[in-house]
Amino acid sequence: MKFMPHEVMPPAAVGDTAPPMLELVNVWKRFGDAQARTVAVSSVNLRIAKGEFVTLVGPSGCGKSTLFNMIAGLLPPDDDGSLLFGGAPQRDGQLLGKVSFMPQRDLLFPWRTVLDNAILALEVEGVPRKEARERARAMLPEFGLAGFAGHNPHQLSGGMRQRVALMRTFLFERDLMLLDEPFGALDALTRSRMQHWLLEIWARHRRTVLFITHDIDEAIVLGDRVLVMSARPGTVKSETAIDLPRPRDPSVVLTPEFIRIKQRLLAEIEEESRKTFAQEGTAS
Amino acid sequence: MNAFLQRAVRSPALAFVGLALVWEFCVHAFAPSPRLLPALSAIAQDAWSVWPQLVRGFGRTLLETVLGFATGALFGFFCGTVFTYSRWMERSVFPLFVVSQTVPVVAFGALIVIWFGNSLLAKVMTAFFLTFFPVTVNTLRGLKSCDPQRVALMKSFGAGRFVMFFRLAVPSALPQVMVGLRVAIGLSLIGSVVGEWFGETVGLGVMLMEAMNADLVVRLWVVMFACGLMGALLYGLLTFVERRLVWWRSES
Numbered sequence: 109m110k111f112m113p114h115e116v117m118p119p120a121a122v123g124d125t126a127p128p129m130l131e132l133v134n135v136w137k138r139f140g141d142a143q144a145r146t147v148a149v150s151s152v153n154l155r156i157a158k159g160e161f162v163t164l165v166g167p168s169g170c171g172k173s174t175l176f177n178m179i180a181g182l183l184p185p186d187d188d189g190s191l192l193f194g195g196a197p198q199r200d201g202q203l204l205g206k207v208s209f210m211p212q213r214d215l216l217f218p219w220r221t222v223l224d225n226a227i228l229a230l231e232v233e234g235v236p237r238k239e240a241r242e243r244a245r246a247m248l249p250e251f252g253l254a255g256f257a258g259h260n261p262h263q264l265s266g267g268m269r270q271r272v273a274l275m276r277t278f279l280f281e282r283d284l285m286l287l288d289e290p291f292g293a294l295d296a297l298t299r300s301r302m303q304h305w306l307l308e309i310w311a312r313h314r315r316t317v318l319f320i321t322h323d324i325d326e327a328i329v330l331g332d333r334v335l336v337m338s339a340r341p342g343t344v345k346s347e348t349a350i351d352l353p354r355p356r357d358p359s360v361v362l363t364p365e366f367i368r369i370k371q372r373l374l375a376e377i378e379e380e381s382r383k384t385f386a387q388e389g390t391a392s
Numbered sequence: 393m394n395a396f397l398q399r400a401v402r403s404p405a406l407a408f409v410g411l412a413l414v415w416e417f418c419v420h421a422f423a424p425s426p427r428l429l430p431a432l433s434a435i436a437q438d439a440w441s442v443w444p445q446l447v448r449g450f451g452r453t454l455l456e457t458v459l460g461f462a463t464g465a466l467f468g469f470f471c472g473t474v475f476t477y478s479r480w481m482e483r484s485v486f487p488l489f490v491v492s493q494t495v496p497v498v499a500f501g502a503l504i505v506i507w508f509g510n511s512l513l514a515k516v517m518t519a520f521f522l523t524f525f526p527v528t529v530n531t532l533r534g535l536k537s538c539d540p541q542r543v544a545l546m547k548s549f550g551a552g553r554f555v556m557f558f559r560l561a562v563p564s565a566l567p568q569v570m571v572g573l574r575v576a577i578g579l580s581l582i583g584s585v586v587g588e589w590f591g592e593t594v595g596l597g598v599m600l601m602e603a604m605n606a607d608l609v610v611r612l613w614v615v616m617f618a619c620g621l622m623g624a625l626l627y628g629l630l631t632f633v634e635r636r637l638v639w640w641r642s643e644s
Contacts, residue, residue, distance in 0.1 A: 205550025218640035
């Protein structure tokens with residue numbers, strides 16, 4: 109859609125014609141009763157257009173995962189906001205099965221082989237096992253897992269396990285993919301390789317992606333837009349369009365544009381981290 | 393050769409042979425009264441002399457044990473499942489299970505005979521009674537310890553209760569269920585032997601009683617060895633099944 113560096117897509121422009129893939133309007137999540145209330149997510153507004161790759165960064169404990177669980181349909185948002193998917197408001201649990209969701213841990217089932225882990229979602233959907241396996245087998249090379257179909261998860265490295273989990277997410281063919289720090293547990297080198305590999309796959313399959321991370325470099329390298337979340341109560345504090353040309357290769361992190369964006373985002377996040385620290389200081 | 397020797401040293405077979413040698417040595421060196429410690433050769437001879445009875449008894453007790461174990465394991469798994477998914481049942485019925493286990497099985501052996509007569513069923517019931525509880529407890533624990541994040545993942549795929557149960561909950565509970573089964577298999581053997589004491593004509597428990605009453609010390613040893621052999625066989629079989637069924641490593 110946008111390979112030209114300056115062809116930045118402002119979200120509002122998309123909203124005029126078709127409804128955005130996902131729209132959050134004033135979404136809140138509060139825990140506990142009136143006396144001991146924790147506001148995990150406050151007044152989040154965001155729109156994601158079809159085919160976009162949006163990254164969300166924020167300090168740890170800012171409610172990123174709570175927000176994610178709400179978008180995945182695992183946690184109902186509070187009543188005062190609404191969550192629209194393809195233009196239609198979603199009530200309790202209606203989003204389950206509509207969004208392909210990849211949590212932080214790979215959560216592979218140790219009793220299933222690589223291939224059978226990958227087809228888990230298809231099996232749940234009721235696709236016959238044989239057909240599901242054939243579809244998955246065809247995707248193995250693309251995910252760097254050729255020849256590992258019959259391996260068990262404990263035989264794989266962290267990066268490979270993460271790729272199996274991603275493949276499982278990809279095979280669950282939904283328009284919106286939610287990735288929650290999928291590379292958080294990997295070493296820096298593997299992580300960088302995985303990021304660029306993910307970009308390649310994304311360019312081929314053109315899914316809409318919302319990607320959570322606490323790594324600013326990762327957010328900039330991957331995203332069309334970077335959303336910065338504030339310290340608790342979490343809300344989307346700023347939004348930055350990343351107009352670095354695609355395809356982006358690993359050296360993109362050395363370009364002056366990249367560094368300029370990073371400096372700005374770092375300053376914002378630094379401020380938020382300080383706030384979190386201060387809050388924790390007063391709370392204890 | 394060296395590797396072979398190392399394997400031999402570590403294998404339990406050598407320990408058994410060693411124990412037997414020490415045994416024979418003690419008998420020859422200290423010559424205790426056969427009442428206290430009969431020679432292994434004497435035990436073997438006695439076993440040979442009652443061979444047909446021993447084989448029949450072994451078969452009968454094995455049948456009781458296996459039937460009691462199988463029914464108890466199934467019932468236990470069923471109850472564990474019900475308790476996992478029904479808080480109400482867990483609250484109201486589970487304490488009853490616990491209380492039932494505090495009564496020693498010997499205490500109502502007579503009652504079982506009155507209810508079920510002098511039948512195979514009576515022994516199966518005593519074995520069953522000892523078996524179902526550890527399986528229930530371990531099934532309950534296994535199913536409850538199912539990783540909530542995996543549950544969330546399955547939910548996000550749109551999984552319903554049945555899919556969730558068979559694809560996720562049961563496989564994750566299996567290692568724990570196997571722990572329960574291993575405890576249960578030994579208890580099941582105890583149950584069937586004790587069950588035979590309340591009236592039976594065939595079985596290892598019967599032979600044990602007879603030997604005790606007739607003061608046949610060597611025969612006691614024969615039956616003890618037979619019981620030990622059966623227990624080891626069953627345990628070994630279960631371990632074999634476990635390796636096949638729960639071959640993955642537990643992650644936690």
